[in-house]
Amino acid sequence: xxxxxxxxxxxxxxxxxxxxxxxxxxxxxxxxxxxxxxxxxxxxxxxxxxxxxxxxxxxxxxxxxxxxxxxxxxxxxxxxxxxxxxxxxxxxxxxxxxxxxxxxxxxxxxxxxxxxxxxxxxxxxxxxxxxxxxxxxxxxxxxxxxxxxxxxxxxxxxxxxxxxxxxxxxxxxxxxxxxx
Numbered sequence: 001x002x003x004x005x006x007x008x009x010x011x012x013x014x015x016x017x018x019x020x021x022x023x024x025x026x027x028x029x030x031x032x033x034x035x036x037x038x039x040x041x042x043x044x045x046x047x048x049x050x051x052x053x054x055x056x057x058x059x060x061x062x063x064x065x066x067x068x069x070x071x072x073x074x075x076x077x078x079x080x081x082x083x084x085x086x087x088x089x090x091x092x093x094x095x096x097x098x099x100x101x102x103x104x105x106x107x108x109x110x111x112x113x114x115x116x117x118x119x120x121x122x123x124x125x126x127x128x129x130x131x132x133x134x135x136x137x138x139x140x141x142x143x144x145x146x147x148x149x150x151x152x153x154x155x156x157x158x159x160x161x162x163x164x165x166x167x168x169x170x171x172x173x174x175x176x177x178x179x180x
Contacts, residue, residue, distance in 0.1 A: 006175055009076050009106050011153075012089040013097060014114030015141040016132030017125040022163040023114065024089035027170060031085040039072040039090025054135050069096065073103035080106040093141065094148040101152060111153025112170055118142050120159040 012024050021038065028034035043050065043064070051061035069092065076086045092100055101111065116124070118138050125133055154173060158166045 006108075007080065007083075007085050008108040008110055008174065009080055009104055010085070010087045010110045010112060010170070010174070011076075011092075011100065011104065012087060012112045012114065013092040013149075014116075015093075015121060015138065015145055016091060016136070017121045017128065017138075018114040018116050019124065019158055019163055019166065020089040020091075020114060023112075023158075023166050023170070024087040026163055026167045028085070028087040030167070030171065033084045035076075035079045035084045035086045037072055037075050037079070037086060037088040039068060039088060039092075042068040042071045055140065065096070066099070069100045070103055073100055073105075076104055077106050091141075093144045095150065097152060098150050108175075110170075110174055113145070113149070113153060113155045114166070115145065115155055115157050117157075117159045 010024075010027060012020050012027075014020050024036050024038075028036040046064065051058060051064055053061050053065055057065075069090070072088055072090060076088045079086045086106075088104075097111070097113075101109065121138050121142070125131065125138070154170070156166060156169060161169070
């Protein structure tokens with residue numbers, strides 16, 4: 001734990017099974033006052049009328065995704081304004097990464113994009129109890145990440161890194177790099 005620390009918001013994204021949740025939790029635990037905001041929780045709060053994001057999503061699914069990001073950004077800002085370091089993690093791909101960066105008012109904001117290889121993602125997906133892939137393929141999400149997502153912040157190829165090693169990389173560069 002770190003005392004007398006600088007504060008910030010850390011936005012961690014990547015494809016499903018890239019290590020976002022584990023890295024975010026470990027990073028939040030490094031702070032004396034740390035919060036881990038899991039963006040997906042806001043999707044799961046919709047108990048009826050939820051439209052899932054699918055490869056051919058309709059306008060309502062996209063509207064709900066934007067709402068999820070808006071609520072996550074507001075939550076991150078509220079915790080930051082209350083004196084916490086915030087680690088917000090979610091799957092945020094394509095131009096929506098720039099949108100959520102603009103929704104988060106507090107600064108400094110550190111954007112971290114986890115980019116393990118498709119093979120590493122497949123291995124991680126196979127090893128975890130929850131399954132994220134079905135209609136989405138690893139290849140399609142990886143393509144969206146690498147080809148359509150703006151190159152903001154720090155992009156980390158975590159193929160060969162443990163979650164702890166990834167957190168250490170983020171920690172070492174947090175106050176000098178990866179800010180937007």
